[in-house]
Amino acid sequence: MTLNTQVAIIGSGPAGLLLSQLLNKQGIESVILEKHARAHVEGRIRAGILEQGTVDILKEAGVGERLHREGLIHDGIGIQFNGTNHRIGFKADNTGRTVTVYGQTEVTKDLMDAHASRGQEPFYEAEEVRISGIEEGSPALHCIYRGAPLAVKCQFVVGCDGYHGISRGSIPSNILQTFERVYPFGWLGVLADVKPVSEELIYNKHEDGFALASQRSPTRSRYYIQCDANESIDNWPDERFWETLIHMFGPEVGSQIETGPSIDKSIAPLRSFVAEPMRHKSLFLAGDAAHVVPPTGAKGLNLAASDIHYLTEGMIDYFSTGTTSGLDQYSSRSLARVWKAIRFSWWFTNLTHRFPGDETHGMGHKIQLAELDYLVNSDSAKASLAENYVGLPF
């Protein structure tokens, strides 16, 4: 079977779904090819902090209703070290903006429901997706769908297929530049139906490593602890996780942590990665296909949203007036914002994690404590953290 569309998208994560939804609002047709089944994509537990700009785009895409009802507005975070938690307020530190706690899983579900309700679901379980015709000016996607070949002819291909996707590989190697740092540790995350320990998130630096107290709702908590890069989840029964978490949060906060059976437990590697440029001819990259941040700054989903914002603007201009300037500027506009979030996430990770080889109470640890002490006592340092955490303007 051969389909004709304006924009062919690979991947139905938040980037692909949001792009297709925004294009549809403007009468621009798109088709999404997704390798996995809907249930698999929906089942992935990811971060849960939305910048105001991301909330605004989701509203614009027509999926703001449940987010508005169930999302929790936060106007500060806690930074804990030496056993004491220090609040950094966003409003007090003059950004005037807030973030919304709403799981990426829920964002994905809302976008998938919106697609389903207009009868335009992604082609789930599309196998062997490949791109053709980028160099020749005749872009198309090809895959095996339900056992038969499917071709999608289009004007533009957008790779929203995440870090492990295939689209980046279609940019010739003499043009594509990549930058990567893999951190020598991971995050072990647990989701549990217990009351969050604090109203706001707490980022905690302990001499044994980093821990984070996050949440999804007033009755659902998300906690993380730093772990070895090659750690196996089998070594972490719930009891060991809670014991370690409580120890790391110390007597003041740790003693208040409610424990319960985990409903999800996973280990995520930490990486900073950027691919440049984010466009080659009629192929565009967006979201994790082009850049990955460690989760410390909660920027992954928000960067996908800003990419899609720039790309949608460019495409709307192109399809309504034939102007290419928005598309021509897509890569440089996106990357300018991406690199600042890469920088922030890198900084926040370095400030709060224990690096293998660092001696307990050694120089690295002392420098981190000095910077943390400076951060929570300096109005300008707090304002800078707040400004980046709530999200730099699109």
Ligand code: APR
């Ligand atoms: N063919 C088709 N689909 C593919 C292929 C392929 N070869 N490879 C990957 N995919 C799909 C994946 O199954 C996934 O559903 O592309 C999708 C990519 O989604 P995400 O990884 O969620 O990436 P993105 O939409 O850019 O979202 C960015 O989500 O992954 C988090 O931390 C990330 O928060 C960030 C946000």
Ligand code: PHB
């Ligand atoms: C989460 O709730 O999963 C979360 C929150 C903040 C982060 C990372 C993850 O920085």
